[in-house]
């Protein structure tokens with residue numbers, strides 16, 4: 001504050017103007033810019049989430065010798081709009097047996113945590129404005145970024161459990177129970193695999209982890225190959241996708257959102273895709289170097305054309321994340337679904353020991369090789 | 372929710388904490404029950420303690436319906452028993468009437484029936500494979516078999532005029548010969564088909580998830596299978612070598628060389644393998660039938676109005692689901708006095724309680740899929 | 752050796768990769784679905800679509816009526832004096848709603864007046880629209896009832 005006050009004081013000619021300028025700048029820095037970033041980020045993420053549904057359906061169609069949705073707009077690009085409209089216009093049904101308050105609250109619980117994690121993702125190198133200020137491509141570059149992501153992403157499960165329980169029906173309850181145990185089983189390997197990366201990167205901050213990869217000259221997928229594998233598998237399980245889509249298990253128990261209709265269902269739906277995007281984005285920054293441009297000396301490019309480097313960085317990041325999204329769809333197109341007990345066994349008996357051993361391995365690697 | 376009187380409550384804590392078995396209605400509206408089949412499951416967590424099948428949601432009174440039509444008019448309705456294996460159903464009925472009439476079906480007609488019947492068997496197994504795999508979660512596997520099935524349905528449409536319920540055969544033979552250009556298309560399909568089956572097997576047979584989901588699940592021993600009078604691939608999955616095409620050859624099945632694939636353990640995986648191998652064998656039979664197609668009449672000597680002599684007949688064919696039998700009784704009139712259908716789906720469904728006891732809900736889904744039931748045939 | 756092989760198979764999952772290769776193979780292959788109704792199917796000549804009756808050649812023999820298992824067809828022959836010279840039916844009703852498309856009515860017709868067409872789009876707004884009479888049964892009138900030109904792709908009967 002004092003630094004700000006000093007700098008503002010230097011600019012204004014009278015104390016009054018100086019004070020106003022200071023207030024203005026403080027407001028801009030604490031409210032204005034973050035708000036603008038949040039709005040832009042939310043808009044971007046929501047668009048991506050809407051289109052990742054289209055992307056998935058279209059790609060699944062291509063995998064399966066069909067065309068996929070191609071009726072609404074060119075290439076079916078307006079399909080998400082049509083879907084959203086349909087969900088909005090549908091009748092909102094609250095079952096007689098449900099607990100109305102919790103039933104209505106649950107989708108909100110699932111919806112918001114899914115978007116919180118995006119706040120700490122660092123999308124590119126800071127953007128330089130003509131006035132000489134540098135804006136980081138990140139809403140909140142907090143020290144504990146990755147921990148925050150892990151924490152809030154596990155909050156979403158409350159929405160699922162609440163939704164399943166408050167529906168007052170057996171199938172959703174089973175779905176939410178499955179979801180809870182699956183969450184428990186896979187949260188730990190996921191965290192452990194992230195810990196390995198944190199060890200390698202030496203920071204919880206996502207931008208630091210990317211910087212560490214740039215410094216190392218190799219993405220962490222190489223030293224952390226095992227961690228990457230564990231992350232990939234548990235991420236698929238965390239986002240409830242094939243072959244671990246048991247909470248939904250369409251053909252078995254229909255899912256925790258059996259009783260939901262209309263936009264309340266839409267909230268769960270969007271939350272699921274947002275989680276998928278978040279997990280892909282995190283994977284891209286942890287293991288594939290985030291916004292680092294492969295084969296380019298980023299620092300030199302940034303020194304020469306900072307804004308070009310930033311813009312390219314965003315694209316590189318998006319492309320890397322899209323790789324993961326593609327992978328998700330690919331395995332969805334290929335694999336059957338695991339059974340409940342097998343899923344838990346894989347989580348506890350296979351992944352957890354591997355992840356633990358991997359942490360030790362990476363620690364040793366770090367100690368001896370990557371000093 | 373049951374209302375309990377105060378006296379019944381032992382302690383409020385116990386009431387809350389006690390684990391209880393509960394009952395779950397699976398179906399009649401459930402994506403995995405392949406129609407309007409309802410299973411009442413007694414569950415302990417997700418484990419099935421007991422299971423009861425509730426049938427009759429699709430009862431249309433087909434057998435009674437037939438009694439109010441003439442012998443000829445009754446043919447189309449039997450397509451609607453097993454609506455994904457219609458040609459074979461029709462074969463069973465016309466075969467029974469022919470037996471009662473004492474009509475000799477010309478050899479060419481018999482061969483055409485073999486070709487169409489085996490095509491129908493492949494189509495049925497393809498649909499089964501797709502839906503079964505989808506139940507177990509493999510999504511693409513719904514569409515790949517559908518693609519091949521589409522070719523068969525197109526062949527049916529060109530040959531018989533309809534894709535699903537073609538009313539394939541008149542009593543005494545077949546209606547039409549193959550249209551021009553039909554055979555090459557069929558042969559092209561047969562040439563490409565084994566490769567496609569390889570792809571299905573590549574996606575499923577070796578896949579560890581598929582194996583874990585199916586091996587050792589829904590086991591039924593050969594003894595139990597016979598005792599429950601299961602038939603078709605469901606029986607052969609348990610290792611019992613019984614195929615009507617071999618045991619009681621009809622429609623010149625004796626002329627063809629084919630194997631009857633057998634399972635060993637009687638689990639879902641073995642039944643799956645049996646059916647997949649059966650598809651390959653069916654393709655082989657069609658190939659032989661097309662190669663050895665005799666020339667000749669298409670229809671035996673039957674009058675315009677069919678009036679079988681007083682008496683009864685039982686005729687059985689190996690339908691896609693298993694042994695399909697027709698027991699018909701004639702009083703010498705224009706209309707059947709009684710037509711009874713021994714439908715394989717209905718009989719095979721009996722096995723489900725034995726198979727699913729002690730398994731999980733997800734296994735029940737896999738087991739229902741592996742039985743290959745069609746509710747139109749179960750409820751009739 | 753076998754155990755090592757099994758272990759290797761377990762950690763390298765070749766069979767899962769094979770499955771993924773198969774799906775990728777079909778990703779690149781041409782698609783088999785068609786964009787109906789933009790792409791109109793060409794149906795074979797034998798397709799049992801909606802029934803058409805050439806009233807002009809019909810001789811009111813009522814064979815089709817007797818053959819139909821569902822009782823969809825009602826033929827009303829003309830009065831006796833007219834019948835001697837003109838055998839065309841006075842009324843001819845077809846209830847396509849109950850029709851099984853079984854083709855049993857086509858088989859016995861002595862003049863070939865009743866036959867299936869390749870017209871398969873039978874979705875209508877009201878049941879009554881599926882009740883056809885003398886006016887709507889012949890082949891060339893159906894275009895009034897349907898938005899698309901249904902005869903475009905139909906192979907011509909020889």
Ligand code: SF4
Pocket residue numbers: 802818819820821822823824849850851852853854855856857
């Ligand atoms: S096709 Fe069959 S059901 Fe339809 S009118 Fe003709 S005989 Fe009757």
Ligand code: SF4
Pocket residue numbers: 804808809810811812813814815816826859860861862863864865
């Ligand atoms: S069978 Fe043919 S000729 Fe006889 S009434 Fe029917 S359409 Fe007319």
